[in-house]
Amino acid sequence: xxxxxxxxxxxxxxxxxxxxxxxxxxxxxxxxxxxxxxxxxxxxxxxxxxxxxxxxxxxxxxxxxxxxxxxxxxxxxxxxxxxxxxxxxxxxxxxxxxxxxxxxxxxxxxxxxxxxxxxxxxxxxxxxxxxxxxxxxxxxxxxxxxxxxxxxxxxxxxxxxxxxxxxxxxxxxxxxxxxxxxxxxxxxxxxxxxxxxxxxxxxxxxxxxxxxxxxxxxxxxxxxxxxxxxxxxxxxxxxxxxxxxxxxxxxxxxxxxxxxxxxxxxxxxxxxxxxxxxxxxxxxxxxxxxxxxxxxxxxxxxxxxxxxxxxxxxxxxxxxxxxxxxxxxxxxxxxxxxxxxxxxxxxxxxxxxxxxxxxxxxxxxxxxxxxxxxxxxxxxxxxxxxxxxxxxxxxxxxxxxxxxxxxxxxxxxxxxxxxxxxxxxxxxxxxxxxxxxxxxxxxxxxxxxxxxxxxxxxxxxxxxxxxxxxxxxxxxxxxxxxxxxxxxxxxxxxxx
Amino acid sequence: xxxxxxxxxxxxxxxxxxxxxxxxxxxxxxxxxxxxxxxxxxxxxxxxxxxxxxxxxxxxxxxxxxxxxxxxxxxxxxxxxxxxxxxxxxxxxxxxxxxxxxxxxxxxxxxxxx
Numbered sequence: 001x002x003x004x005x006x007x008x009x010x011x012x013x014x015x016x017x018x019x020x021x022x023x024x025x026x027x028x029x030x031x032x033x034x035x036x037x038x039x040x041x042x043x044x045x046x047x048x049x050x051x052x053x054x055x056x057x058x059x060x061x062x063x064x065x066x067x068x069x070x071x072x073x074x075x076x077x078x079x080x081x082x083x084x085x086x087x088x089x090x091x092x093x094x095x096x097x098x099x100x101x102x103x104x105x106x107x108x109x110x111x112x113x114x115x116x117x118x119x120x121x122x123x124x125x126x127x128x129x130x131x132x133x134x135x136x137x138x139x140x141x142x143x144x145x146x147x148x149x150x151x152x153x154x155x156x157x158x159x160x161x162x163x164x165x166x167x168x169x170x171x172x173x174x175x176x177x178x179x180x181x182x183x184x185x186x187x188x189x190x191x192x193x194x195x196x197x198x199x200x201x202x203x204x205x206x207x208x209x210x211x212x213x214x215x216x217x218x219x220x221x222x223x224x225x226x227x228x229x230x231x232x233x234x235x236x237x238x239x240x241x242x243x244x245x246x247x248x249x250x251x252x253x254x255x256x257x258x259x260x261x262x263x264x265x266x267x268x269x270x271x272x273x274x275x276x277x278x279x280x281x282x283x284x285x286x287x288x289x290x291x292x293x294x295x296x297x298x299x300x301x302x303x304x305x306x307x308x309x310x311x312x313x314x315x316x317x318x319x320x321x322x323x324x325x326x327x328x329x330x331x332x333x334x335x336x337x338x339x340x341x342x343x344x345x346x347x348x349x350x351x352x353x354x355x356x357x358x359x360x361x362x363x364x365x366x367x368x369x370x371x372x373x374x375x376x377x378x379x380x381x382x383x384x385x386x387x388x389x390x391x392x393x394x395x396x397x398x399x400x401x402x403x404x405x406x407x408x409x410x411x412x413x414x415x416x417x418x419x420x421x422x423x424x425x426x427x428x429x430x431x432x433x434x435x436x437x438x439x440x441x442x443x444x445x446x447x448x449x450x451x452x453x454x455x456x457x458x459x460x461x462x463x464x465x466x467x468x469x470x471x472x473x474x475x476x477x478x479x480x481x482x483x484x485x486x487x488x489x490x491x492x493x494x495x496x
Numbered sequence: 497x498x499x500x501x502x503x504x505x506x507x508x509x510x511x512x513x514x515x516x517x518x519x520x521x522x523x524x525x526x527x528x529x530x531x532x533x534x535x536x537x538x539x540x541x542x543x544x545x546x547x548x549x550x551x552x553x554x555x556x557x558x559x560x561x562x563x564x565x566x567x568x569x570x571x572x573x574x575x576x577x578x579x580x581x582x583x584x585x586x587x588x589x590x591x592x593x594x595x596x597x598x599x600x601x602x603x604x605x606x607x608x609x610x
Contacts, residue, residue, distance in 0.1 A: 132571055132574075136574060136578070139578045139582075143578075143581060143582060143585060146585055146589075147585065150589060150592070153592060154596075155596045155597075158589055158592045158593050158596060159593065159605065161589055162520075162586070162589040162590070162593060165582070165585060165586050165589060166514060166523060166527065166586070169527055169530075169531075169582045169586075170511070170514065170527070170530060172578075172582075173507070173530045173531060173534050176534050176538075176575060177507070177534055177537065180534075180537060180538050180541060180568070180571070183541065183567070183568070183571075184541045189567070
């Protein structure tokens with residue numbers, strides 16, 4: 001009996017389907033667009049099968065070449081990786097359904113190849129247990145993202161793509177330098193093995209490789225001074241790609257930073273420094289989003305803000321803070337992907353990206369407006385939606401120690417939530433209460449573009465009203481992370 | 497030691513080219529220099545003075561022979577492939593930018609600033 005709950009399948013299935021698209025496309029041009037749906041459908045099944053063994057033993061490890069860790073490359077999914085893998089598979093599956101009708105521009109088959117590789121790369125980044133493998137996954141993900149950002153090939157898209165490419169590849173080189181420094185120091189590339197060998201190093205010895213890796217991953221994770229590419233790249237991409245880029249790609253990069261910071265380096269000395277990064281990113285993103293007139297640019301800046309928020313919550317370093325960060329990651333991924341997919345439909349209907357041109361759209365596109373409202377309410381943290389629980393958790397985590405600093409942090413977080421609310425309500429007000437412009441026939445988006453959004457909306461509503469399983473689960477994930485059980489489990493459990 | 501200096505010098509020149517130069521092709525060369533510098537760094541980390549190639553053959557069997565570390569060489573091969581595809585994609589973007597604007601000067605291209 002073959003065991004299908006194997007993390008390596010999460011990479012192998014979509015990767016082989018991506019090659020299959022390339023091979024089949026000359027003969028079967030119409031049909032290849034269904035292949036990503038099949039690939040991520042299978043991925044979703046595999047990731048759901050992983051739930052049971054991960055809950056039982058805390059980790060599922062698969063080895064390559066039949067050699068147990070720390071030798072050879074191993075893939076490992078622990079509780080922290082599990083929920084990200086599930087979100088990535090769900091988003092990959094639903095967005096590839098959305099792509100069936102959304103992508104009309106040629107060469108469509110190349111789009112589908114790159115899209116499959118993008119989602120594969122970020123899933124790979126989450127499941128890998130090897131640092132050099134992390135770099136390869138990072139590159140698979142970012143090179144396909146560069147191509148997808150420039151997919152429209154008009155002026156803006158090409159510029160944004162080139163800008164993103166230059167920053168992204170410099171970041172990747174920095175990441176590689178950091179990884180190779182760690183290899184030179186410890187003689188291994190396995191994350192768990194490095195973690196045990198690096199334990200005896202002094203802070204100064206650990207700092208230099210950490211800075212290189214942090215900067216490299218931080219460029220993709222859009223932390224404050226390194227995110228100049230994001231507000232250009234996310235809007236320039238097709239809306240379905242923006243949903244993946246904003247929804248899960250930055251989250252995956254932040255996940256890699258968390259993995260490196262806590263599991264490998266076990267850094268708590270530089271916590272204040274990381275908090276500063278998170279807060280600056282939050283302030284920069286939300287205030288910049290407030291002044292945008294272009295809806296996709298506004299959502300892109302809002303992504304920066306959200307990234308800052310959960311990075312801030314993570315860098316609090318307490319169990320509660322990390323739990324808040326993970327909950328906010330789930331909330332952000334689902335709602336931001338929904339918003340981008342809905343905006344894609346609205347742009348298709350109105351032919352414009354300016355918020356002012358959306359006047360009265362909500363009266364014609366009732367389903368779109370309804371789900372736009374749900375997603376934005378959850379993102380800004382209105383009760384009873386899921387965003388409320390996660391922001392509440394973050395605020396409680398901040399106030400675990402009451403002093404002048406933490407009170408300032410809470411005020412900043414609340415004020416930024418207010419700004420977030422202000423710009424989302426402005427969009428809703430334009431969509432629902434302004435008189436529609438004359439002369440343009442506005443129709444609801446096609447059914448196949450609405451079904452993915454409705455599914456995401458239902459998931460969001462379910463977790464909003466029954467948040468307890470996720471709260472318990474993220475609590476255990478945070479405990480695992482802080483207790484660094486990953487290292488022990490990989491080194492001593494080993495093998496399937 | 498001289499290899500490390502050379503590698504970091506290459507990386508520094510590449511970063512300099514990306515930040516200072518205004519010509520798209522020069523930025524592209526800068527990207528390639530960073531990738532090359534990194535590859536040189538990886539290979540030199542695995543280098544052992546006077547070491548042989550890490551291959552088991554009858555000539556070295558049963559003897560204590562110094563060998564260079566094979567892992568960095570495998571890593572370098574992967575990194576070279578990735579770097580090449582990145583530069584190729586960058587070149588494609590430069591061609592498209594040239595078609596849109598008729599120039600390679602980033603000051604004349606509207607929002608290409610960083």
